[in-house]
Amino acid sequence: MASYNLSHLKQLEAESIHIMREVAAEFDNPVMMYSIGKDSSVMLDLAAKAFAPGKIPFPLLHVDTQWKFQDMYRFREKVAQRYDVDLKVWINPEGKDVVGPFSHGSEKHTQIMKTDALKQALDHYGFDAAFGGARRDEEKSRAKERVYSFRNKFHQWDPKNQRPELWNLYNAKVDKGESIRVFPLSNWTELDIWLYLMRGDVPIVPLYFAAERPVVERDGVLIMLDDDRFPLLEGEVPMKKKVRFRTLGCYPLTGAVESEAETIEEIVQEMLLTTTSERQGRVIDSDGAGSMEEKKKDGYF
Amino acid sequence: MSDQEYRIQDEDLIRDDITAYLRKHETKDLLRLLTCGSVDDGKSTMIGRLLYDAKMIYEDQLAAVTRDSKVHGTTGGDFDPALLTDGLKAEREQGITIDVAYRYFSTDRRKFIIADCPGHEQYTRNMATGASTADLAIILIDARHGVVTQTKRHSFICSLLGIKHVAVAINKLDLVDWSEEVYEQIRDDYNAFVSRLGFSDIHFFPICALHGDNVVEPSDNLPWYDGATLLHHMESVNIASDRNLIDMRFPVQYVMRPNLDFRGFSGTVASGVVRAGDKVMSLPSRQTSKVKSVLLNGDVIDEAFAPMAVTLTLEDEIDVSRGDMLAPVGNVPTIGNEIEAMVVWMHEKPAMQGRSYLIKQATSLVPGVLTDLRYKMDVNNLRKEAGEADSLQLNEFGRCHITLHRPIAFDPYDRNRGTGSFIIIDRLSNITVGAGMIIDRVVREDSLGPKSKNIAEARGTVRRQDRENMLGQSGHTVWLTGLSGSGKSTIAYEIERQLTAAGRLCIVLDGDNVRHGLNRDLGFSADDRTENIRRIAEVARLMNGTGVIAIASFISPYIKDRQDAREIIGADHFMEVHIDTSLEVCEARDPKGLYKKVRAGEIPQFTGITAPYEAPDSPELKLATESLSAEDCARAVVAMLDDEGVLGADDQ
Structure with missing residues (x-):
């Protein structure tokens, strides 16, 4: 007799698909935030499964800061074709071709080109639900976030006033102008993501794998010179190092790690044997304890 | 946690054969659990200890916590493991956990999702939330205080939410000189009141979370204890038999119509097993058909079981839409618009008899009136509270009768969590204000209510x-x-x-x-x-x-x-x-x-x-x-x- 047991990964998949179908059924105008990262890749692949043999019934939205890695832009176009999905790209018109991390600093750049841009895009298209690929294990303040995370008209999150969430019954009721951020990967961990990707067939940006890349070391962080907008400081000499990225964002704000890992197995091996957590590479989190929480209250994903 | 050197679980295997390691982890199963205890029972410490001893803490996290311990810690500047888990800034400053937080860790046998629920008594709502998806509850007891009111309250809430497995962790054994007598006394006290709560298994663990005794590793301080460690129990407790594989229930979530040739019904199997060829009835319309195919991710498979998310196609063009439920002809759930339920209230604005709410059950969203608040439940002793209840306050449980505007298909909660649960949404604020578990009406305590389902209370205008x-x-x-x-x-x-x-x-x-x-x-x-x-x-x-x-x-x-x-x-x-x-x-x-x-x-x-x-x-x-x-x-x-x-x- 069959045992009728599902592995943890199959259970997570089923849960994510359930959440996506709920959103597609209950909201008027949902969208999937697409960051081009590995979690986004998994989320998108699950969406394709959820609605097969049909098409994904909502568009993808990429909030483009204009400072992503070139590899990411190439990958984005390939993926939109592969999944036959409507990809929308939004660049904050107020900051377009003006604001950047070098001219305005990382904090202002992120605020204008990422947080503000996201809010603009959601308002512009009138999306009432937006999927995000965040996981609860990523960061402490995320541990308490709901799968359906309510945002007011100003896209703000109120951690003290969250809707209770029981069983797999999600409350999709919002008034006009309000929205829900939906996190279908809430219960996945970093290892789960890699285990899913390891089964093959789901493409991820090549930057996750180690290769010789031009980098400089700044404040102890290895930054890749991805285009000619990178102003070298006096005495700074680019060097070739075999590096990979654990997370992807704006290239001047994303630290690389030296690595030999060229396959997913090797990445996982390296990840398990290293002793620092994933977000360490992101400059944005180290502003202070609770910094992510502050950003999220303000509408950051 | 005096020894803060960093260790990695399964380090040798990862180094020598990563493929074997990953294969092991790909097939492990999942246990959802919740931890409950009073404020100072050491709950956060215990979770911190599990994460730390299972080597799920990265070195930089450890360093950050060590740094934070000096600012926020309650251990006089020493390493405070509770800080590994206390998430939000406000809480960290107050030194309490105010909301349900979810923690993740795994061994090569199981992945664990821990719902970390606060111990304050005003947060019954959070406990109910965490318990709703949990298979196992870990109930912490401070060995110095023994079974206290909150222990009982937590156990009752677990019981009301249908948790079957309980692990009682008797903590701070070091502060009672590792006394077997204290342990046994607490065990006997707990067993004495818990017998009628319907847990299918209860295990007891003498532990000291702060120093790690018997949490992950056995302890030399407990020579009289020869049972499993807490983690070993978490890895091995059998939850497979909790599932209902008998009553197939398929709440339809989404109708898939990619082209004129394909019409599928997507949803998550709530219970039971469904195969091609099964005769099914669509509820509440009662039209019947046969399952033509079962699809997973667009591919045809032989059968699907709970909790798989699949798509079914049917032989006949019957009317099925979101909110309907498919069930085997000959084993259908109750269909009706009168529901008896145990409700937990989750909002400052109390539940009022006669008020209309939105009820979300499975995939149905139906307006309903709270027609009768029969009685409140005292969760300190699981007895009915005396007197007429005309409102249900935040964190109170009450037995309610709800009249829906349309009939839905449902089962009693104790038989089917997926089709016997619902949430209550305020129509004005859109907030989730309550949650309910449907009660089988033939139970003995129902004798206070009308025996016939068809007696609706006539309500005139003279008060x-x-x-x-x-x-x-x-x-x-x-x-x-x-x-x-x-x-x-x-x-x-x-x-x-x-x-x-x-x-x-x-x-x-x-x-x-x-x-x-x-x-x-x-x-x-x-x-x-x-x-x-x-x-x-x-x-x-x-x-x-x-x-x-x-x-x-x-x-x-x-x-x-x-x-x-x-x-x-x-x-x-x-x-x-x-x-x-x-x-x-x-x-x-x-x-x-x-x-x-x-x-x-x-x-x-x-x-x-x-x-x-x-x-x-x-x-x-x-x-x-x-x-x-x-x-x-x-x-x-x-x-x-x-x-x-x-x-x-x-x-x-």
């Missing part, structure tokens, strides 16, 4: 208040209880005389006159006595509803029966009066010659002699007839009614 205003008094029941011959009837009729003289409308319901009419089919067995009291209480309630004061004079020997009467009538309208006359005096008075007959063996069951009399613990009034005249006793009752405002504002 009780209108009738009471007409009479200038409030409907109220004076319930006199006491031994035979204690003087109940004499006092009852004296009360009636005094009230009538004062111009108040009242009537005596007396053991003898009721038994000759309404209850002439009843004898004196315990069951018949219970039914006797129930009927009298219903009559008194109807009378009170007209504004009339009922004076019920019955031996009513059982506390439980008088409690039921109080519930039926409503605590606000109920005055229990104990006519406290000793058995010797009653027997000496023997006004009807009954005691003589009992002593002669002519009456088999007689209260006070061959059958018990349970005196009230705290009656509203206790009258010692041996030192008071009947007139004085009656005056005391009338005065109390006046104090309660029953007799209106007029002069008597």
Whole structure:
């Protein structure tokens, strides 16, 4: 007799698909935030499964800061074709071709080109639900976030006033102008993501794998010179190092790690044997304890 | 956590054969659990210890916590493992966990999702949230304090939410000198009250979370303990048999229509197994068809079972849409719009009888009215609270009747979590204000409600208040209880005389006159006595509803029966009066010659002699007839009614 047991990964998949179908059924105008990262890749692949043999019934939205890695832009176009999905790209018109991390600093750049841009895009298209690929294990303040995370008209999150969430019954009721951020990967961990990707067939940006890349070391962080907008400081000499990225964002704000890992197995091996957590590479989190929480209250994903 | 060197789980295997390691992890299963304990039981410490000992903490996280320990820690600057888990800034500063947080860790056998629930008693709501998806509950007890009210409360909530497996972690054993006696005493205390809660297994673990004893590794400090460690138990507890694989239920989530040739119904199997060829009925329409194919991720598979998310196609073009449920012909759920449920309230604005809400159950979203709040549940002892409940406050549990605008398909929660649960949404604020678990109506406690499902309470436009205003008094029941011959009837009729003289409308319901009419089919067995009291209480309630004061004079020997009467009538309208006359005096008075007959063996069951009399613990009034005249006793009752405002504002 069959045992009728599902592995943890199959259970997570089923849960994510359930959440996506709920959103597609209950909201008027949902969208999937697409960051081009590995979690986004998994989320998108699950969406394709959820609605097969049909098409994904909502568009993808990429909030483009204009400072992503070139590899990411190439990958984005390939993926939109592969999944036959409507990809929308939004660049904050107020900051377009003006604001950047070098001219305005990382904090202002992120605020204008990422947080503000996201809010603009959601308002512009009138999306009432937006999927995000965040996981609860990523960061402490995320541990308490709901799968359906309510945002007011100003896209703000109120951690003290969250809707209770029981069983797999999600409350999709919002008034006009309000929205829900939906996190279908809430219960996945970093290892789960890699285990899913390891089964093959789901493409991820090549930057996750180690290769010789031009980098400089700044404040102890290895930054890749991805285009000619990178102003070298006096005495700074680019060097070739075999590096990979654990997370992807704006290239001047994303630290690389030296690595030999060229396959997913090797990445996982390296990840398990290293002793620092994933977000360490992101400059944005180290502003202070609770910094992510502050950003999220303000509408950051 | 004095030893803060960093270790990695399975380090050798990862280094030598990463593929084997990953294969092991790909096939592990999933356990969802919740942890509950009072504020200082060491819950966060225990979770921190599990994460740390299972090597799920990265070095930089450890460094950050060590740094934070000096600022926020409660350990005098030493490493505070609770900081590994306390998420939000505000909480960290207050030193308490105020919301459910989810933690993740795994071994090569299982992935664990921990719902970390705060211990404060006002956060029942969070516990219910965490418990709703949990298979196992870890209940923490501080060995110095033993089983306390909160331990019971947490256990009851787990039981109400349908958790089957409980692990009781008796913590801080180091502070009681690793005493086996203390451990055993707590174990026995816990077992004593938990027996009726329906847990299928309970295990006990002596631990010290702070130093890690018996959490992940066995401890030399506990030579008398030869059981498993807490983590070992978490890895091995068998939850497979908890699942309902019998009753196939498929709530339709989404209708898939990619092209004219394909029409599929997507959803998550809530319970049971579904295969191609199965005859299914769509509910509530009751149209039938056969499953044509089962698709997973667009690919045809043989069968699907809970909790798989699949798509079904059917042989026939029957009408199926979101909110409908597919079930096997011959094993269908209940279909109806009347629901009995245990509801937990989750919002500051209380639940009000008569108010309309949105009810989300499975994939249905239906407006419904909270038609009756039958009683509240005291989660400190899992007993019904006395009295009429007309509102349910934040963090309270109550038994409710809900009338939906449309019928839905459902099962009792204890048989099917997926189709027996619902959330309650406020129609104005859109907030989730409550959650409910559907109760099978044939259960014994349902006897307080109407037996037929088809009796809807007729509601006219004239209110009780209108009738009471007409009479200038409030409907109220004076319930006199006491031994035979204690003087109940004499006092009852004296009360009636005094009230009538004062111009108040009242009537005596007396053991003898009721038994000759309404209850002439009843004898004196315990069951018949219970039914006797129930009927009298219903009559008194109807009378009170007209504004009339009922004076019920019955031996009513059982506390439980008088409690039921109080519930039926409503605590606000109920005055229990104990006519406290000793058995010797009653027997000496023997006004009807009954005691003589009992002593002669002519009456088999007689209260006070061959059958018990349970005196009230705290009656509203206790009258010692041996030192008071009947007139004085009656005056005391009338005065109390006046104090309660029953007799209106007029002069008597």
